[in-house]
Amino acid sequence: MTLSAKTDYDVVVVGGGPAGSATAIRLAGAGLDVMLVEKARFPRQKLCGEFISPECLEHFAELGVSGDIKLAGGVDISETVFYSRSGKGVAVKSEWFGQVGSHALGLSRAEMDDVLLKRASEVGVAVREETTAAGLIFDDDRVIGVRLKDKEGLETPVTATLVIDATGRTRSLARRLEKDAGQQKRAGHVAFKAHLAGAQIAAGACEIFAYRGGYGGCNSIEHGLFNLCFIADAKDVKRCGSDAERVMREVVCTNKRAAAVLQNVTVESEWLAVPIERYGRGELVPAQGLLTVGDSAAFIDPFTGSGILLALESSRIAATAIAESFAAGRDPETLAVEYQRKYSSAFDARLRVCRILRHAASMPFLADATISMLRASGGLSRRVARATRLATRSA
Numbered sequence: 197m198t199l200s201a202k203t204d205y206d207v208v209v210v211g212g213g214p215a216g217s218a219t220a221i222r223l224a225g226a227g228l229d230v231m232l233v234e235k236a237r238f239p240r241q242k243l244c245g246e247f248i249s250p251e252c253l254e255h256f257a258e259l260g261v262s263g264d265i266k267l268a269g270g271v272d273i274s275e276t277v278f279y280s281r282s283g284k285g286v287a288v289k290s291e292w293f294g295q296v297g298s299h300a301l302g303l304s305r306a307e308m309d310d311v312l313l314k315r316a317s318e319v320g321v322a323v324r325e326e327t328t329a330a331g332l333i334f335d336d337d338r339v340i341g342v343r344l345k346d347k348e349g350l351e352t353p354v355t356a357t358l359v360i361d362a363t364g365r366t367r368s369l370a371r372r373l374e375k376d377a378g379q380q381k382r383a384g385h386v387a388f389k390a391h392l393a394g395a396q397i398a399a400g401a402c403e404i405f406a407y408r409g410g411y412g413g414c415n416s417i418e419h420g421l422f423n424l425c426f427i428a429d430a431k432d433v434k435r436c437g438s439d440a441e442r443v444m445r446e447v448v449c450t451n452k453r454a455a456a457v458l459q460n461v462t463v464e465s466e467w468l469a470v471p472i473e474r475y476g477r478g479e480l481v482p483a484q485g486l487l488t489v490g491d492s493a494a495f496i497d498p499f500t501g502s503g504i505l506l507a508l509e510s511s512r513i514a515a516t517a518i519a520e521s522f523a524a525g526r527d528p529e530t531l532a533v534e535y536q537r538k539y540s541s542a543f544d545a546r547l548r549v550c551r552i553l554r555h556a557a558s559m560p561f562l563a564d565a566t567i568s569m570l571r572a573s574g575g576l577s578r579r580v581a582r583a584t585r586l587a588t589r590s591a
């Protein structure tokens with residue numbers, strides 16, 4: 197790819213979550229000059245179920261972080277058990293998703309994201325923490341850079357051939373280009389997360405609890421702690437005075453299994469809370485010169501435990517398409533078409549399956565019926581579980 201004027205970087209990636217760091221690491225590995233901008237200082241807590249799907253371990257190996265992830269002290273997870281409100285469970289084996297004998301990992305995002313960000317620095321990416329991308333720079337309709345704001349409020353323009361929006365669900369750059377930018381969307385759900393001690397879940401399991409208006413998940417993480425993360429209907433949250441612990445007791449614990457697991461827990465961290473406004477796909481190329489990856493491109497339903505995987509897979513697809521474009525001197529339009537084609541063929545079917553399952557999970561009767569049906573057939577639960585993923589080697 198070429199631009200008429202010399203730019204500061206080939207690519208500026210905004211957002212240091214798994215999508216942003218992985219994209220930056222892969223692009224630097226392909227010989228590109230990359231800047232990675234992150235508004236927080238790492239390590240930082242992040243609202244997430246902290247269930248790392250088995251296929252992510254392959255990405256960690258590709259990104260050169262397997263050793264550091266292991267040292268971070270996560271816990272192996274061999275199965276996820278989905279519990280209906282009445283306490284009936286259906287198990288999904290972790291090895292259905294990865295290679296034989298593979299397992300998922302319970303590890304805090306504070307650790308995982310920090311390992312990836314440090315790796316980006318190691319491979320030559322110019323990493324700027326505590327720096328916010330405050331706006332886009334345009335040449336006509338084409339994005340040619342970002343305005344960065346440091347923690348003192350000092351603004352600096354940085355130009356690049358390509359800008360990647362890896363800012364997560366907020367899509368903080370792509371959103372500026374949407375017609376309804378600036379309008380507040382009503383959040384139908386609110387998600388909460390805290391680290392707990394004393395949860396009584398089965399060893400090596402991630403447990404998911406369905407209840408009216410939402411669901412929650414609990415699994416072990418490092419240091420003998422448990423992550424509890426749940427989504428509740430905004431009306432229930434309001435009724436509980438937006439008190440996370442009350443929502444846990446009065447909403448999550450209407451699920452029988454959750455009530456047993458959480459009866460003696462103590463909360464060992466601050467609660468994090470975020471509104472959930474949207475699921476599914478956003479624009480992949482909101483403007484020429486601007487691509488989205490990770491949650492910024494599509495937010496997959498959290499009960500699939502595959503958002504981090506989607507972030508890592510989309511980073512692979514984007515980075516491969518970008519590196520090929522630079523190597524071949526292709527124009528930005530060709531890159532845009534190629535990225536959209538590869539992304540759609542990898543993810544569209546999976547996002548559709550997840551949408552259907554989400555609707556089933558949010559209706560108590562349907563959730564119970566689905567769990568009973570899957571309990572009756574191991575083969576069916578395996579097929580449904582695999583349909584929330586796809587072996588993407590298309591990049």
Ligand SMILES: Cc1cc2nc3c(=O)[nH]c(=O)nc-3n(C[C@H](O)[C@H](O)[C@H](O)COP(=O)(O)OP(=O)(O)OC[C@H]3O[C@@H](n4cnc5c(N)ncnc54)[C@H](O)[C@@H]3O)c2cc1C
Pocket residue numbers: 210211212213214215216233234235236243244245246247248249327328329330362363364365366368369387388425426427489490491492496498501502503504505507
């Ligand atoms: C309730 C819930 C539970 C979940 N549980 C799981 C789970 O168990 N397993 C799983 O795989 N996935 C889970 N997910 C999904 C997972 O958290 C996301 O898919 C994943 O974090 C996406 O990574 P990302 O890099 O795209 O975005 P993020 O991880 O959100 O990273 C975006 C980064 O961009 C930074 N940023 C934002 N705006 C700017 C800006 N303007 N300038 C600079 N930096 C900026 C942010 O500080 C952040 O660090 C869950 C999600 C939710 C909501």
